[in-house]
Amino acid sequence: MYRGEMEDIKSIINSVRWNEIRDEAVEILRALIRIDTTNPPGNERPAAEYLKKYFSDYEIDSYIVESEQSRASIIADLENGRKEKPLILLSHLDVVPADPKQWSVHPFSAEVKNGYIWGRGTIDCKGLAVVEAVAMTLVKRLKIPLRRPVKFISVADEEMGGEKGAGYIVREENIDGYCVINEGGTGAILGDKKVYLPCFGEKGPIWLKIKAKGRSGHASMPIEDNPNLILLRALYKITSSGLGKKFVENFVRSVKFYLAKDIKPLEPVLSIVEKSEFLKTTIGNILYNILKRKPKLAAMLSNTVSVTMIKSGYKENVIPEEAEAILDIRILPGYDYYEVVEKLKKIVNDQRVSFEIISAYEPSESDPSSDVLKKIKDSVKLVYDYPFVPIISTGFTDSRFFRKKGIQSFGLLPFFLTEEEISTMHGVDERISIENMEIGTKLMLSTILNLCL
Ligand SMILES: [Zn+2]
Structure with a gap:
């Protein structure tokens, strides 16, 4: 203009x-x-x-x-x-x-x-x-x-x-x-x-149902394939996986475009970062750790998982046959929800756990x-x-x-x-x-x- x-x-x-x-x-x-x-x-x-x-x-x-x-x-x-x-x-x-x-x-x-x-x-x-x-x-x-x-x-x-x-x-x-x-x-x-x-x-939301099937029995005799334990283990693996630690490429581009003009030395540095997968991941991880205390900002820069619902059991002394949880996963542009779910299956790596996408929108x-x-x-x-x-x-x-x-x-x-x-x-x-x-x-x-x- x-x-x-x-x-x-x-x-x-x-x-x-x-x-x-x-x-x-x-x-x-x-x-x-x-x-x-x-x-x-x-x-x-x-x-x-x-x-x-x-x-x-x-x-x-x-x-x-x-x-x-x-x-x-x-x-x-x-x-x-x-x-x-x-x-x-x-x-x-x-x-x-x-x-x-x-x-x-x-x-x-x-x-x-x-x-x-x-x-x-x-x-x-x-x-x-x-x-x-x-x-x-x-x-x-x-x-x-x-x-x-x-x-x-x-x-x-x-x-x-x-x-x-x-x-x-x-x-x-x-x-x-x-x-x-x-x-x-x-x-x-x-x-x-x-x-x-x-x-x-x-970001694109994925609402995912995870169901663990096990063996039911009397609570007085604990068993290894208690579906509650299978589910808890799966949830732990998912929430502590690296899913949330990727650095968003477009963020670099955006910072470069809007701030580099004001902060001159930033531009060449960002160009180098942009070209290196290793640097992007490393800086992404560092940033993610810094941002942990700022969950709103961290959520804008990374994929996230929240466990929103857990359902299981019907009696105090009965180990149920199955247990399920609902996850709200939000993925950044550049990710495919089908691939993300496939990755989660690999992370969980347990035949007794099944995955069902309730609904998903692409980022x-x-x-x-x-x-x-x-x-x-x-x-x-x-x-x-x-x-x-x-x-x-x-x-x-x-x-x-x-x-x-x-x-x-x-x-x-x-x-x-x-x-x-x-x-x-x-x-x-x-x-x-x-x-x-x-x-x-x-x-x-x-x-x-x-x-x-
Ligand atoms: Zn609105």
Whole structure:
């Protein structure tokens, strides 16, 4: 981007009456929160219709796609008559359940209190949908001619795997795009520092059932092939295996791209590391040991295993015939879940133990050193100049459906959230500050202009 273009975009952003736009965004968000789209069952149709009406108020074409009755997603197009691939602004309409008894306000009342809008979905993900929609209508209202079209997609079913939302749309609507901006990463307030943590890749989850078969008998006569012991041994082998100690290659690439410019001596060192499997593994192991005390960071850099359920036995004095455990395994991009499970079988190396994949999604990633992410970086830094550090997310989003189609996808909630605010997503008292609704719309407008002008 030239200096002149940056100045143009800055002056467009400064020309907006942000007080009014902020209030508009807040009202739309409150309306959407009051539409209960808890998934299951989802019932996203009224939310999709609400947004359809909003777009039509600004003469932006949109349509609703239903994968099943009432499982609705909405697609809106800001066209310019050109054939270029659109910038896709993605979000989802469904929310996870919320128990009103645990909340300090009703999760679907959208109360405004202490500078916040409270309610299930305010951050995840209706807040994002709103700032995307408002920024899009702003472009139309300001009559800015874009070189690249913009496509708004807000889908059903993200919280239950996305097959009835993004998965369905990517398949049935034959979506193509220049890039996708979605949830995943976020702007964060860590201590007293603000930082952008955009997400360029996501780990893939494997839910694995491990079953140990042994011999049942009376507990007064212990036997070696007690299935509980077989299972415990297997779990010990798995959780103490090297599965979690691989260093992520893309992390090196990303650090090289984003930090090497500022820290010059880093670049040649990273280039050497990149070429050597030995160095990557060694440094990976060292880092992993350092990061052990920082489990959140360690989880972003390594494959992880958590034992989540153990089931066995039915009486105090009876050795049961079998015992089973469920594992939640998260693998980094570059790994194949089938191969990882095969590796675990070898590690356990016991015929009495069987493995069953309950469900698994492949990890996915886009190039962290791509021009697109660089443009996103320029866009957000133009409005608020804070460090921009691309990360791998330990969770998964709908981005994977688009990545699979070859569309680069990046996750960045355009808000600055404290760790406490982040923890309310899928938790109690989810809320977003009114200020963040303005910040989000500004960042989104800047991103649209930077990528599409
Ligand atoms: Zn979400």
